[in-house]
Amino acid sequence: MSARDALIVFLPEAQDAPPHWMRVVDGALVQSGEGANWLAACGIAALPEEARVMLVPPAALVALHWTLHPDLPVRQARAAARLAALAEGILPADQLFAVTDAQDDPARPHIVALAARGDMQHWLLWAQHHGLDPDTIVPAPLLLPEPESGFARGVIGGVTVLRGADMALTGDMALPALIGDAPVVDVPQGVIEGRAIAALDAPPIDLRQGDFAKRVRRQVDQRALKRVALWSGLILLAALLIALVGIIKSHREASRLDAESLALAQQVVPDASDARQALGAMEQQLAARGAGGRAFTAPVAALMAAMQDAPGVALTSLSRDPDGMLRATLAAAKADDINIVLLALQAAGFTITATPAQEPGGRTLAEITVRS
Numbered sequence: 001m002s003a004r005d006a007l008i009v010f011l012p013e014a015q016d017a018p019p020h021w022m023r024v025v026d027g028a029l030v031q032s033g034e035g036a037n038w039l040a041a042c043g044i045a046a047l048p049e050e051a052r053v054m055l056v057p058p059a060a061l062v063a064l065h066w067t068l069h070p071d072l073p074v075r076q077a078r079a080a081a082r083l084a085a086l087a088e089g090i091l092p093a094d095q096l097f098a099v100t101d102a103q104d105d106p107a108r109p110h111i112v113a114l115a116a117r118g119d120m121q122h123w124l125l126w127a128q129h130h131g132l133d134p135d136t137i138v139p140a141p142l143l144l145p146e147p148e149s150g151f152a153r154g155v156i157g158g159v160t161v162l163r164g165a166d167m168a169l170t171g172d173m174a175l176p177a178l179i180g181d182a183p184v185v186d187v188p189q190g191v192i193e194g195r196a197i198a199a200l201d202a203p204p205i206d207l208r209q210g211d212f213a214k215r216v217r218r219q220v221d222q223r224a225l226k227r228v229a230l231w232s233g234l235i236l237l238a239a240l241l242i243a244l245v246g247i248i249k250s251h252r253e254a255s256r257l258d259a260e261s262l263a264l265a266q267q268v269v270p271d272a273s274d275a276r277q278a279l280g281a282m283e284q285q286l287a288a289r290g291a292g293g294r295a296f297t298a299p300v301a302a303l304m305a306a307m308q309d310a311p312g313v314a315l316t317s318l319s320r321d322p323d324g325m326l327r328a329t330l331a332a333a334k335a336d337d338i339n340i341v342l343l344a345l346q347a348a349g350f351t352i353t354a355t356p357a358q359e360p361g362g363r364t365l366a367e368i369t370v371r372s
Contacts, residue, residue, distance in 0.1 A: 006052040006200050007038060009132070010140070010157025011123060013058035020157045022196065029193050034158075036130050052135045052200050055127060057207075059140040059161045059170050061119050063089075066166040068109035078110050085112040097212065101205050109166065113139045113205045120212050135214060136200070137207035141168035143195045150183035154192045299326040299350060299370040306344035312337040316365075326370040331363050338366045345370060 004027065010020040021038045023031040033041050047053070065085040069077035078100045086093040097120055101111045120137075127134050140156045144163040151162045153171075160171030162184065169178065208214055258275045265278035272278035300318070303326070307313050310332070317329040332338045335356065345352050350370050357365040 005048045005050065006054065006197075007047060007132070008054045008056065008196050008200070009038075009127075009134075010056045011058055011126070012157065013060050013159070017158075022193065024197055024200065027197060029197065046131075053127070053132050054196070054200055054203075055123060055132075055134045055137045056140050056143065056157060056196070057115065057119070057123055057137060059156065059159060059168070060173075061115060062139045062207075063114040064139060064141055064168040065112040065114060066109040067112065070106050072106075074104045074106055077106065081110040081112050085114045089114055091116055097207070097210070099205055099207050099209060111142070111205060113207060115207060117211075120207065124212065133214065134208060136203045137212075138196075138199050138203045139168075139205055139207070142204040143192055143199065144187055145191065145195065147185060150185065151179065152187050153184050154187035155189065156192060298372055302345055302348045302350055303328060303341070303370060306341045306348070309344060310337045310340040313341050324371070328368050328370065330366045330368060331359065333363060335364045335366075338364060342366075342368065 004025070006024040008022040008024065010022075012019055018035040020034055021032060022029055023038065023042050031042055039045065039047070063085075065081070065088065067077075067081035067084050069080050072080060082098045082100045085098050086096055089096045095117055096114055097117050098112055098114045100113075103110070123137070124134070140159070141161050141163045143156055144152045144154050144161060146152070147164065149165070151164045151167075151174075153160065153162045155161070162169050162171065162174050162179075164182070167178070262272065262275045262278055265272055265275070265281075269278050269281040272281055303315075307315065307330075312334070313330050313332045315328060316331050317327075319327045321327060330338050330341060338354075342352055342354055350372060352371075353369045355367045357367065359365055
């Protein structure tokens with residue numbers, strides 16, 4: 001992400017001192033000031049959603065170590081430099097936080113930034129209290145250019161900072177015993193501002209990593225959502241078209257079968273105009289001949305209904321002749337019980353015949369025929 005719109009905040013060492021800030025738009029400094037009123041000073045209600053935020057902590061609270069391990073592979077040399085910086089810290093190692101630069105030249109020393117974990121937490125809480133979620137945290141001395149010899153000196157966040165080839169310190173620590181006769185070159189403020197703006201895209205060291213890395217909220221990709229919705233719609237449309245094609249084929253096949261059935265039925269019932277009418281007419285003809293479904297179901301239903309009034313009558317056999325006549329064998333303890341069934345069938349309009357018989361066990365049997 002480019003530094004098209006950004007805010008750079010230089011944190012003070014003293015808690016009651018105001019911070020310095022720079023507002024960057026399109027990669028250029030547009031406004032700067034002191035205090036936490038950058039929004040009001042810039043005439044905006046909030047920073048743009050895509051704006052980057054960089055914190056520059058006090059130079060006195062971030063120690064820089066230069067360590068050279070030319071005989072080790074780059075990754076091992078970087079790890080060794082970090083461990084060495086933790087070991088040299090004033091606080092126990094578990095209370096310190098160390099970050100190494102990313103340069104891969106084995107001939108150059110690795111720079112390790114060392115800060116107290118408590119300070120890191122304090123800076124992030126301060127930023128959160130002021131509505132900021134920093135993207136990067138860059139040590140102040142690294143905003144000065146690396147000198148070929150001696151020291152580069154500049155004012156960063158209202159504090160004088162010096163950077164040497166293997167040393168960084170604040171102005172109040174620039175004792176003659178440390179500086180000696182080394183030349184000191186003052187860096188123009190414009191150069192420092194330019195390096196701060198460049199650090200938005202390529203920080204020399206970013207302390208916002210590891211345990212203190214920024215939690216990136218995954219944003220919904222609207223284009224991906226549109227593509228998913230489009231493909232889902234196309235799949236649903238394809239499924240609907242497949243279903244419609246199947247329905248149309250089934251309808252055509254059913255219509256074809258109906259037409260063939262009607263053509264066959266018209267050979268028997270020529271006046272039929274559709275399959276339903278042909279089926280009814282053929283059922284009527286079969287019933288008149290004593291055949292068809294009605295010729296069997298109606299007598300059976302009447303027989304079952306008649307037997308309900310004679311609980312002592314049992315049905316021992318039931319069959320249907322090819323001509324549609326229903327045959328049944330009734331059994332009862334008394335002939336009068338069977339007569340109740342026969343009289344009910346006659347009252348329902350059926351023609352019956354009955355042939356009595358006797359079982360060896362003493363029950364009366366009647367072999368009957370029933371016709372509509």
